[in-house]
Amino acid sequence: MGDTGAMERCAFPAAVLLLSLVLMGATAFEVEIKDDKNATCIYAKLSVNITVQYETNTSSSKNITFPVPSDVTTNGSSCGSDGKAPLLVINFGNSQSWSLNFTRNNSTYSGSALIFTYNTNDTILFPDALRKGLISSTAMFLGPVPLNSTYKCISREVVVSENVTQIIYDVKLEAFMANGTLGKEIICDADKPSPVPSPTQPSTTASTAIPAPTSKPLDKPTMGNYTVSDASGICLLASMGLQINTSLLSEGKNIWRPFNIDPLGIKTNGTCTNQTGTLILTENRTIIEFTFALKNKNHFYLEEVNITLINGSAFSSRQNQNLSTWEASVDSSYMCHKEQQIKVSEDLFINAFDVRVQPFGVNNGTFATAQQCSLDDDSIVIPIVVGATLAGLIVIIVIAYLIGRRKGYSGYQTL
Ligand SMILES: *[C@@H]1O[C@H](CO)[C@@H](O)[C@H](O)[C@H]1NC(C)=O
Ligand SMILES: *[C@@H]1O[C@H](CO)[C@@H](O)[C@H](O)[C@H]1NC(C)=O
Ligand SMILES: *[C@@H]1O[C@H](CO)[C@@H](O)[C@H](O)[C@H]1NC(C)=O
Ligand SMILES: *[C@@H]1O[C@H](CO)[C@@H](O)[C@H](O)[C@H]1NC(C)=O
Ligand SMILES: *[C@@H]1O[C@H](CO)[C@@H](O)[C@H](O)[C@H]1NC(C)=O
Ligand SMILES: *[C@@H]1O[C@H](CO)[C@@H](O)[C@H](O)[C@H]1NC(C)=O
Ligand SMILES: *[C@@H]1O[C@H](CO)[C@@H](O)[C@H](O)[C@H]1NC(C)=O
Ligand SMILES: *[C@@H]1O[C@H](CO)[C@@H](O)[C@H](O)[C@H]1NC(C)=O
Ligand SMILES: *[C@@H]1O[C@H](CO)[C@@H](O)[C@H](O)[C@H]1NC(C)=O
Ligand SMILES: *[C@@H]1O[C@H](CO)[C@@H](O)[C@H](O)[C@H]1NC(C)=O
Ligand SMILES: *[C@@H]1O[C@H](CO)[C@@H](O)[C@H](O)[C@H]1NC(C)=O
Ligand SMILES: *[C@@H]1O[C@H](CO)[C@@H](O)[C@H](O)[C@H]1NC(C)=O
Numbered sequence: 001m002g003d004t005g006a007m008e009r010c011a012f013p014a015a016v017l018l019l020s021l022v023l024m025g026a027t028a029f030e031v032e033i034k035d036d037k038n039a040t041c042i043y044a045k046l047s048v049n050i051t052v053q054y055e056t057n058t059s060s061s062k063n064i065t066f067p068v069p070s071d072v073t074t075n076g077s078s079c080g081s082d083g084k085a086p087l088l089v090i091n092f093g094n095s096q097s098w099s100l101n102f103t104r105n106n107s108t109y110s111g112s113a114l115i116f117t118y119n120t121n122d123t124i125l126f127p128d129a130l131r132k133g134l135i136s137s138t139a140m141f142l143g144p145v146p147l148n149s150t151y152k153c154i155s156r157e158v159v160v161s162e163n164v165t166q167i168i169y170d171v172k173l174e175a176f177m178a179n180g181t182l183g184k185e186i187i188c189d190a191d192k193p194s195p196v197p198s199p200t201q202p203s204t205t206a207s208t209a210i211p212a213p214t215s216k217p218l219d220k221p222t223m224g225n226y227t228v229s230d231a232s233g234i235c236l237l238a239s240m241g242l243q244i245n246t247s248l249l250s251e252g253k254n255i256w257r258p259f260n261i262d263p264l265g266i267k268t269n270g271t272c273t274n275q276t277g278t279l280i281l282t283e284n285r286t287i288i289e290f291t292f293a294l295k296n297k298n299h300f301y302l303e304e305v306n307i308t309l310i311n312g313s314a315f316s317s318r319q320n321q322n323l324s325t326w327e328a329s330v331d332s333s334y335m336c337h338k339e340q341q342i343k344v345s346e347d348l349f350i351n352a353f354d355v356r357v358q359p360f361g362v363n364n365g366t367f368a369t370a371q372q373c374s375l376d377d378d379s380i381v382i383p384i385v386v387g388a389t390l391a392g393l394i395v396i397i398v399i400a401y402l403i404g405r406r407k408g409y410s411g412y413q414t415l
Helices: 004-009 010-025 378-414
Strands: 031-034 040-055 063-069 087-092 096-104 109-119 134-139 149-153 157-161 164-173 184-187 223-230 234-247 258-259 268-272 276-282 286-295 301-309 312-322 325-329 333-336 341-347 348-358 371-372
Touching: 010 096, 031 087, 040 096, 063 276, 134 157, 134 164, 149 325, 223 268, 223 276, 234 268, 234 301, 268 341, 286 348, 301 341, 301 348, 312 341, 325 333
Parallel strands: 149 184, 333 371
Antiparallel strands: 031 040, 040 063, 040 164, 087 096, 096 109, 109 134, 149 164, 157 164, 223 234, 234 258, 234 348, 268 276, 276 286, 286 301, 301 312, 301 325, 333 348, 341 348
16 A cells, blocks of 8 residues: 555565565464463454554655564463453564453453554654654454354454554454363354345245245354243243344345344243243343143143344334144153244244253253154154155156056047
8 A cells, every 4th residue: 555655765674574474475463361370361363454544754644554463472461350351462563562452241251442552663664654652543343252252253344443444354362261272163243144035925825834034044053041930940941042034134125134042142031820831031132932831731832932123222023822833741841853943923933943842840940751843753754755755656657647548549539
């Protein structure tokens, strides 16, 4: 960009700098910050390209772009203690520094302040700067990430602050690491494949056949274990992974956006009575309510699902009070490993994975014997499918043969 001046005025060092950049190829730095027990508390591997706009001694303004090199030190970093936030400091070049401190709550951590401090005394990067000395610029980086997981993002994120633009990409980062080991990777939204628009909606009248709203580009959701208690202890047990697939969030554009429910962010409550059991899962932007009922006194089933999506101050609710699924006998639990799609409305589906529920008769907080869903039972389903297909084929062949014979006769007769 604007670094031609640098090359003219200071050709040799600039050439060395450029050469070293070329030799290093993709520049990325990788660092670990350790606590006094030698356990890693912050791990970071990322690439940052920085553009600084500065005033030159000819009173014009100029932009220079440079990457944070792979050769960095971490002096000044700390794991945090006594209410002090953990701090990652990356020093490079001639007193340039890039620092990020972190904050956490019970379930997530995030970046607090990203401060880039540049030294315009550096005659290689800022040969003609008007103001000499250290200048800091503060921005925000890193939204909430579940604790004990590693944030991973290959896509570029552009972070802008006064006079400084940073492109941050190829990030792998974890703070507040438990036990000095990296947790499981969480992929940023930008890296997730974009949802595919659904085919046109089926007419509401002929909607008994469940349409496939979208291909599923998401990972399988994380399993959550949920319990509801009453005065006598745990009365409802559920474990499952949940994914919502909806076109409600696309502001009338009919684009299906699946997203996973993260059990870490869920607050659970609900009620148990002799006749019904409800499980309410509440998250920042989603409230899901499952209502179970009894059928013939000795079977339970999922009768109703209510779901509310909160988007800022706006929200939409959808419900289906007419379900008849997840059925099992009252003295057992219902279990299904296969993914199941529950249609809540034309514009909202729930995909449930590895479901196990017991809304009645829970003893000692543990599941009773499982009644497996028929979907899971491949040993029965496959022979039935194969058998039915074969029978169908035979019928078709016989009919084709009969028609062929009759056509043959009449054809010859009319000629
Ligand atoms: C921490 O680890 C380094 C090398 O990994 C080792 O040299 C050092 O002695 C260790 N310190 C403690 C306190 O264990
Ligand atoms: C960052 O800068 C390096 C070297 O200047 C360049 O190779 C790379 O393509 C840049 N990356 C992005 C995402 O702009
Ligand atoms: C940003 O740049 C402008 C013009 O180059 C300058 O007046 C201003 O002081 C700079 N701001 C900071 C925070 O350096
Ligand atoms: C420097 O970058 C800023 C922001 O990206 C842009 O507005 C400005 O025009 C650039 N200046 C020069 C001299 O390229
Ligand atoms: C991070 O650093 C900024 C600037 O020093 C400070 O304002 C902020 O309070 C720090 N965050 C935490 C969580 O300590
Ligand atoms: C974090 O958990 C503790 C106890 O586990 C609780 O007292 C506190 O209110 C929680 N804080 C937040 C912000 O949820
Ligand atoms: C993170 O891991 C630590 C140690 O394994 C554990 O004590 C803590 O409860 C975990 N936190 C969360 C939110 O999973
Ligand atoms: C920058 O240079 C000025 C004099 O040219 C000096 O007073 C100042 O201490 C230097 N600052 C840094 C951070 O090197
Ligand atoms: C912590 O690390 C030790 C040794 O690496 C391991 O035995 C232990 O299970 C780990 N604890 C947790 C909670 O991950
Ligand atoms: C949920 O419960 C099952 C069985 O008790 C257990 O294996 C699993 O680790 C639990 N999962 C979570 C996320 O707590
Ligand atoms: C469930 O939680 C919500 C919000 O925290 C609360 O208003 C409601 O009373 C709770 N319901 C039960 C049955 O505890
Ligand atoms: C529910 O069951 C308990 C114990 O089985 C019984 O005492 C109570 O009367 C029942 N309540 C209703 C409304 O059926």
